[in-house]
Amino acid sequence: MAMKQIVETKLNGEPVEFICEPRQSLLEVLRDNLGLTGSKEGCLTGDCGACSVLINGRVACSCLVLGVEAQGKEISTIEGMANGSRLHPLQQKFLEHASLQCGICTPGFLIAAKALLDRNPSPSEPDVRYALAGNLCRCTGYDKIVKAVLEAAREIRAAA
């Protein structure tokens, strides 16, 4: 077993240092080492998107990134999405539109949707479907998810 390493990151806006084995994925580090279990494990092959996080603002499957690769990076997870106890408009719209059933894919969808709206505040429906195509949901048929994202975009634009 290779030596454990110290990794310095910015996690949800705060400087965080952690120790991990080189073979641990970022997802494993987040969940098992740091107790941030909001990012979910669905496949470990990058196909389902349930473990999506933002790395320097870009969506990544944290199951395909090693923990040690987070060195010097800014990581955002679902736990950092709300502003204190005020939900992000995406979170609020997911609730209002009943966009989740079992909820296991929800953190990943919210992260991917946030990445989309951060770079494109006025997405079309095909834009949304394209941006979320890396996330699998088996419960909803996606309809209410897509509507919530479009609605959140409208609200964010109106508030800007």
Next chain:
Amino acid sequence: MAASTTPTSGEKKFRVIGTRPVRPDGVDKVTGRAKYGADYTFPGLLFGKVLRSPHAHARIKSINIEEAKKLPGVKAVVTGEHLPGLKSESDQVGEIAMNPHYLSLNIFARGKVLYDGHAVAAVAATSPHIAEEALGLIEVEYEPLPPVMTVDEAMKEDATILLPELRNKVTPGKQTNIAGYLQLKRGDVEAGFKAADFIVEREFNTAMVHQGYIEPHNAVGIYSSDGHATIYCSTQGPFEVRSMSAKVLGMEEGKIKVVPAEIGGGFGGKTTIYLEPVSVMLSKESGAPVKMVMTRSEVLRASGPTSGSKIKIKMGCTKKGEITAAQVWMAYEAGAFPGSPVNAGAMTILAPYKIENTLIDAYDVVVNRPKTAAYRAPGATNAAMASETVIDELAEKCGIDPLDFRIQNGAAEGSPQPAGPPYKRIGYIETCQALKNSPHYKSKLSGKNRGRGVATGFWFNVGFQSSAIVNIHGDGTASVVTGSPDIGGSRASMAMIAAEVLGLSVEDVRPVVTDTDSIGHTDVTGGSRVTTATGLAVFDAANDAVRQIKERAARTWERKFDEVEFVNGNAVAKGNVSGSANTPITETGVAPLSLKEIAAKAARTGGPITGRANVNVRSSGPAFAGTCVDVEVDPETGKVQILRATVTQDAGRAIHPSYVEGQMQGGTAQGLGWALNEEYFYDQNGTLRNTGFLDYRMPTCLDLPEIETVIVEVANPLHPLGVRGVGEVSIVPPPAAVANAIAHATGVRMTELPMSPPKLLKALSKPKKK
């Protein structure tokens, strides 16, 4: 097009039911705080992994675990040797027929492995990586046997036998792979076919598919030195996990507590056990809590997909479109142990229609594939692919609109069911009419290689046992406690039903799903039964609380119980004109007491107020769905694009319409995946070749259009709120609807699932025969 709700009945006025509040567990789920099975951790937690068979069928000659035990960090290694042997017998767990002998053999193989992925041994270690390494140190010597992968192979006279002790009633005393046979018969099919002007006869083959829940199976087992055990896991049926695990482990049921975690999808697949007893075995051996989580590959190889099937069907009708006879032969893959949903397939395949002459032969067949588990309306989707495409052909031959053809032959109140008493009030005709009246069906479809198809489906929906507790808190709010894991928003419905009865706002009712020690027996979250049966228990428990509230008011007023009414959340002395607590002057001269006032004084009027109910709902609320899809077929590649989709469904009564629509849309999406892409692909050695989401291809949001919904509400006469249950039936019609749309786009009738590009391309290149 926005989703619309069109109640066709439902004169009753509700205050909370039928509205769309935010679900009470929602915030935890959008913030990542909700705790799913894999999120649990405990001090000293170990991680367990399972060693699985690389062979589809082989004799186990020896297992050596000594080297694995020596690896630093390994705390326990177990095999089937550590489990008691169980007698082969038929047993019933809720709605699930279960043979403990086979259940146990599925947890750990003994003697033989029966499918690629069959569990052989398990390890617990201080990290998942060490556990994984240790698996590589377990030596298993196999003697490979010929794999039997299809019902055709398995049903041959000289077929290789999977289970040496298996017998059936038809050929008693003979070894067989046919685990069960059911015949359903009515009238005289020969005479019926003689009376027909048109007859269509076809043979269908459908592939094994998986529920595809995003959350893999998981369990944390904690064995205590006093002989008790606690299991935290994601399950649809904590009480079933308890009784099944007790059987397999040889423990008393009362010594196991199952704590249901938030569940990341199940669709029927989480109604049985895999890791749960193993985590307890490893915990007992190591003395520490043991967490186990399947990988996606393990989920696909070794949980419980649903059956692939072979179905032969012959149907006849008159020129005027009256179906005169239907004959069906169907064989479903059970997997390695008996128990495919073929009986449900047989009972549903003709259920939407009134047909005088029917004959159905159904076979449950064991093959070297994982033991199938329930999947949303188990057995009905494969069946509907056959019946609903042949009906489309008959309608075409008669020159009758396919929905009119269904309405003409459709079952209604009083029509005989294929199995069971005549239907009570059902909504099949209304469901077809709603589809016919939908903006989608009324729209014109034009363009090359495009076609429209419709299909319908039936599912029983069940009732069974549920328990509920309604606690009235001192501040006049309430909590409602049930044992039904919430898989798609049912907690919201439970809170709404309690709020409706108690006269509270839904925000003042907190729903709780609790463990097996804290609530009476509650059957699985399955069979579309939660809103029906657990909803009824909540309704009764809330009414039990109301009874107590009235008693307290009667005591306060020194009046008789019969002289007190409960109106809009207030106890009112009979004869009062107003139900408001703020109008102290009334005809009776007694001011109403609000629930809040009564709750505040509960200590002085008799103590806490807690409503309770336990129900066993023996009736069912039959449900129907209809699907319309427009497709475009690419003749170069065989790829089918879904352009538009609409689903109509009889919900009886929609408690929370958004979550009813969600069930309709989700089932439709799964049905479309089943139609176009999803299949278990085994090679000739019986090895599963698509063990990940990359090539077990489920629909993404780019593959699907908006899914339009029309909720039909034909109240279930056997339920006080009219509820029928909504979880399952929407998956039934889509494959047939897509096949019909493809036929209308290309002229080619597909008889295989999935209708994936290679299969469709092959069919398109065949010379057409009419």
